[in-house]
Structure formats: C-alpha cells, structure tokens
Amino acid sequence: MNNKKKKLKVKCPTCKKETKWKDNPHRPFCSERCRTIDLGAWADGSYSLEAETPPDFEETE
Numbered sequence: 001m002n003n004k005k006k007k008l009k010v011k012c013p014t015c016k017k018e019t020k021w022k023d024n025p026h027r028p029f030c031s032e033r034c035r036t037i038d039l040g041a042w043a044d045g046s047y048s049l050e051a052e053t054p055p056d057f058e059e060t061e
C-alpha cells in the first residue's frame with residue numbers, strides 16, 4: 001500500500017481552479033457563480049451561435 005492520499009479535488013470547468021469535491025454543493029464547479037456561467041454558456045450557445053453582441057452605441061444622442 002502506498003500512503004498517497006486520494007485527492008478529493010476537482011478542477012472547476014469554468015475557471016480551472018482547483019476546488020474540493022467533498023462538501024461542495026456546486027461541484028464540479030468551485031462556486032455557484034461558475035456553475036451559472038457554465039449553464040449560461042450552454043444556454044447562450046444554443047440560440048446565439050452566430051448572433052454576436054449587436055453594436056448599439058449609435059443611440060447615445
């Protein structure tokens with residue numbers, strides 16, 4: 001047997017930060033924010049793949 005402890009850590013898919021797996025309600029994400037970002041990316045990509053942010057800076061006057 002080796003004494004290498006199993007790392008209960010996982011990399012957050014959103015920010016690539018190492019976060020603990022245990023007692024993490026947002027796993028595999030590090031935080032609710034990253035989870036939301038990821039979900040948002042999925043939802044966003046499903047309907048606006050070719051629709052970039054439209055330039056609407058002409059109505060400033």
Ligand SMILES: [Zn+2]
Binds near residue numbers: 012013015
């Ligand atoms: Zn994160």
